[in-house]
Every structure is written in structure tokens, then in C-alpha cells.
Amino acid sequence: MGSLGTGLVSPATTPPRQVDTIDTLVDTIKSCFYFLRHDASLQNEQQKAVNESKGPSKTENGFRESLNARTRLVQACRLLINALEGPTETSKNMALVDKHSLVSLQTINHYRIAELVPANGDISIEALADKVKLPADTLARILRQAMTYQVFREPRNGYISHTVTSMEIPRLEPLLTYQLEVCLPSSLGLIRWLKQGQEDAIKSPFQVAHHTEDSWWEYAGKRPSLIQGYGRYMELITNGGPHDVSHVVRGFAWESLGEALVVDIGGANGFVSVMLADAFPSLTLMIQDSTNLQEVADATIPAHLKGRVTFTPHSFFEPQKSTSRGADIFLLRHILHDWADEDCITILRQLTQCLKPGASIIVAEQVMSMPGAVDRERERVMRALDMQMMVQFGGKERTLEDWEGLFQRADESLEMVGVVKPDGSADSLIQLKKSSE
Numbered sequence: 200m201g202s203l204g205t206g207l208v209s210p211a212t213t214p215p216r217q218v219d220t221i222d223t224l225v226d227t228i229k230s231c232f233y234f235l236r237h238d239a240s241l242q243n244e245q246q247k248a249v250n251e252s253k254g255p256s257k258t259e260n261g262f263r264e265s266l267n268a269r270t271r272l273v274q275a276c277r278l279l280i281n282a283l284e285g286p287t288e289t290s291k292n293m294a295l296v297d298k299h300s301l302v303s304l305q306t307i308n309h310y311r312i313a314e315l316v317p318a319n320g321d322i323s324i325e326a327l328a329d330k331v332k333l334p335a336d337t338l339a340r341i342l343r344q345a346m347t348y349q350v351f352r353e354p355r356n357g358y359i360s361h362t363v364t365s366m367e368i369p370r371l372e373p374l375l376t377y378q379l380e381v382c383l384p385s386s387l388g389l390i391r392w393l394k395q396g397q398e399d400a401i402k403s404p405f406q407v408a409h410h411t412e413d414s415w416w417e418y419a420g421k422r423p424s425l426i427q428g429y430g431r432y433m434e435l436i437t438n439g440g441p442h443d444v445s446h447v448v449r450g451f452a453w454e455s456l457g458e459a460l461v462v463d464i465g466g467a468n469g470f471v472s473v474m475l476a477d478a479f480p481s482l483t484l485m486i487q488d489s490t491n492l493q494e495v496a497d498a499t500i501p502a503h504l505k506g507r508v509t510f511t512p513h514s515f516f517e518p519q520k521s522t523s524r525g526a527d528i529f530l531l532r533h534i535l536h537d538w539a540d541e542d543c544i545t546i547l548r549q550l551t552q553c554l555k556p557g558a559s560i561i562v563a564e565q566v567m568s569m570p571g572a573v574d575r576e577r578e579r580v581m582r583a584l585d586m587q588m589m590v591q592f593g594g595k596e597r598t599l600e601d602w603e604g605l606f607q608r609a610d611e612s613l614e615m616v617g618v619v620k621p622d623g624s625a626d627s628l629i630q631l632k633k634s635s636e
């Protein structure tokens with residue numbers, strides 16, 4: 200594994216973020232725009248050459264450069280808009296204008312309106328309203344607000360057709376439903392949660408907003424449609440991009456383990472284990488999660504892997520059973536950020552208590568940096584995820600120092616022997632061993 204702290208900037212060495220002027224932003228926009236335009240024509244030429252078997256496809260480095268240029272362009276455009284609007288308009292717009300885009304999108308998703316609009320051509324608002332049983336005038340007002348965000352358009356008076364943005368809504372349904380119907384109300388519970396004090400039983404704004412003492416996991420566990428919807432949401436966000444499951448496969452030398460047992464703690468339907476089993480034939484994988492995921496896990500594990508990949512209902516707050524105590528690796532992917540420190544300590548102690556000599560715990564999570572240490576676009580997402588952990592679970596995203604402190608509190612003999620952040624991944628893989636070895 201790589202060295203400790205790879206790619207991290209400690210608070211003391213984080214350089215102050217440069218103040219952008221309108222001139223520098225316009226220069227950035229121009230240079231990124233020309234780069235991408237040139238790059239697009241290069242890609243076309245390369246694709247032509249590949250099609251005619253004349254040359255290599257675009258290199259991974261080339262893709263990364265385009266992605267960086269695109270990110271810098273988006274970031275510069277966002278900053279330029281802020282600079283042009285001025286300080287009053289920026290906050291005013293967020294509070295007065297943008298908030299309504301969330302509820303119009305929520306309504307469009309809730310009533311599955313995007314599925315009812317034809318892919319080609321248009322449909323009258325009257326006909327749409329009739330299908331979803333809403334007053335036409337109310338629906339028109341909601342849709343026309345969404346149109347200001349390029350969600351649908353009105354090609355002729357009273358008729359709706361798709362835009363490229365609205366076309367994506369059906370595919371994003373699991374994300375929109377979870378984020379806008381479950382998490383948005385939780386976010387709105389933040390101030391009530393802050394004011395009432397964060398007593399033991401009430402660990403998150405989710406509990407305040409949804410009038411429950413259950414954690415999200417207990418609450419969803421009692422409501423099959425919610426937990427299944429959450430599973431579809433996880434599948435969507437971990438399929439491609441910075442949280443793609445392939446980063447776990449590439450981020451650790453699994454092949455060096457030889458014949459080994461990996462326990463995928465809180466492994467959901469087993470999609471990570473299945474990918475690891477496919478890539479490394481000498482691994483045996485045991486997925487542990489709540490009983491109500493047994494059925495989906497059985498359906499996810501393909502027949503040819505059933506001998507090596509199994510699902511066992513088990514709570515990570517309980518001691519490991521004899522069948523899993525001898526594991527070579529306990530994998531905790533996207534588990535600890537859902538929980539407050541005290542809960543994480545309980546989870547970790549259940550594993551350290553039975554960690555055999557030579558075995559490791561691998562924690563796959565984001566490692567937060569100080570403000571300004573990563574580009575603004577990445578930081579926007581990381582900070583949003585941290586807030587998401589706070590409002591929905593009472594958990595948090597952690598810096599390397601936070602992780603180190605947490606592991607030490609769980610077990611003083613626990614040592615971080617490696618931290619690797621695979622290229623393109625938002626998550627790092629932190630390997631932990633007991634230091635007495």
C-alpha cells in the first residue's frame with residue numbers, strides 16, 4: 200500500500216485560496232473552452248483513426264486532462280456568475296429562487312411526469328394534469344418554474360416537451376426519491392435538532408424531521424419500500440464516477456492475500472463482494488448485513504459465485520460468530536461515515552477483538568481535507584456529503600487526523616499501515632493492523 204497521508208495536505212500547510220477576479224475567471228474560461236474544443240476535434244480524429252484501425256484510442260491521461268479542464272471550466276463559470284450577480288443577489292437567489300427548484304423537481308419525480316412526456320413531440324399540460332390527477336393550472340405553474348432550470352420546455356403554448364435534462368429524470372428516480380423525499384425533510388430538521396440539543400436518543404435531524412427515535416437504518420428496515428429504494432439509490436451512485444466499486448478492486452493488492460476470507464461488513468446486497476470474487480478467484484467472501492437484505496443479496500450473487508460468496512444476516516454491533524472470526528480482511532466500505540464516533544468505536548471493537556495475527560481491517564471512506572486543499576467542485580461535493588451524513592445519520596466525513604483519533608480510541612494497538620486513494624476515486628482505502636505483530 201502507499202504511504203500514510205498520500206495526497207493529503209495538513210491544516211498547517213494548506214495554501215490560502217487565490218482570490219479570483221473577473222479578468223482571471225474569463226481567462227480561465229477561455230483557455231479551458233479552447234482546450235476542450237481542440238480536445239473534442241482531437242477525439243473525433245482519434246475515434247476516426249480507431250474506427251479505421253489506424254491508431255491507439257485516447258489515453259487515460261488525455262481523459263483526465265479533459266475532465267480537469269471541464270471541472271475548471273464549470274468552476275470558473277460558477278464563480279463568474281457569483282461575481283457578476285454580486286453578494287446580495289447570490290444569497291437572495293439561493294433563498295428565494297433556487298429552493299423552489301428542489302420542490303418542483305421533487306413533484307415532477309413524485310408524479311413520474313418525465314415518463315408521461317413523449318420522448319419526441321409534446322403533450323398538453325391539460326392531458327398531463329388529467330393523467331396525474333392534479334389541477335392543470337397548478338401543474339403548469341410547477342412545470343414552468345422547473346423550465347427555468349432547463350427541466351422541460353414549452354415549445355408551444357400549453358404543451359410540454361423534453362429537454363436533455365428532463366430526459367434523465369426517469370433514470371435518476373432512485374436518487375431523486377431518496378434525496379428529495381427522505382433527505383430534504385431531514386435537512387429542514389437541522390435547526391430544530393440544533394436547538395433541542397443532541398441528546399443520546401436523538402442523534403440526527405432525520406429523527407427530528409421524521410418524528411422517530413429510530414435511526415435511519417432502523418426506520419428503513421421496518422419499511423421495505425424505503426430500504427429497497429435506498430438500495431437502488433446506492434446502486435446508482437456507486438456505478439461509475441468517484442464512488443465506483445472498481446476503486447476498491449484496484450486500491451488494494453487483493454491478489455497478494457492468496458486463499459483468504461474477506462468479510463464485507465454492512466455489504467448491502469453484496470455488489471462489492473461479487474466484483475471482488477469475480478476479479479480474485481482465490482478469495483472467499485462473506486457479506487454481512489441486516490436480514491431484510493437476504494433476498495436481494497441472493498438475487499445479486501450470480502450462480503457461478505454462490506460457492507464463494509455468501510450472505511449472512513449479522514449486526515455489526517454484535518460480536519463476530521465463529522464462522523467469521525478467522526477472517527483475513529474485514530472490509531468496512533461506506534459504513535463508519537454513517538455513524539457518530541461512539542458507535543464507530545463499538546463497531547471497530549467488535550472487529551479488533553477477533554482480529555487474528557496478520558489480519559487487517561480495510562476502511563474505504565472519504566478523507567476530508569482542509570478548505571482550499573482540493574479544487575472547489577470536489578470540495579462542494581465532499582462538504583455536501585458531510586452535511587448529508589450529519590442530517591441523515593448523525594454521522595460525519597472525517598479528516599485523516601479524525602480517523603487516526605477514532606482508531607486509537609477504538610483500540611490503542613490499531614495502526615494505520617497504509618492509505619491509498621486510487622486515481623479518480625473519492626474514497627481512500629485505509630488499512631489497519633494490530634501493532635503487536
Ligand SMILES: C[S@@+](CC[C@H](N)C(=O)[O-])C[C@H]1O[C@@H](n2cnc3c(N)ncnc32)[C@H](O)[C@@H]1O
Nearest residue numbers: 416465466467487488489513514515516532533
Ligand atoms: C451506506 S451503506 C454501504 C453499503 C456497502 N458497504 C457499500 O459499500 O455501498 C450502509 C450499509 O450498512 C448496513 N447496516 C446498517 N446498520 C447495520 C447493522 N447494525 N449491521 C449490519 N449492517 C448494517 C445497511 O443496511 C447498508 O447496507
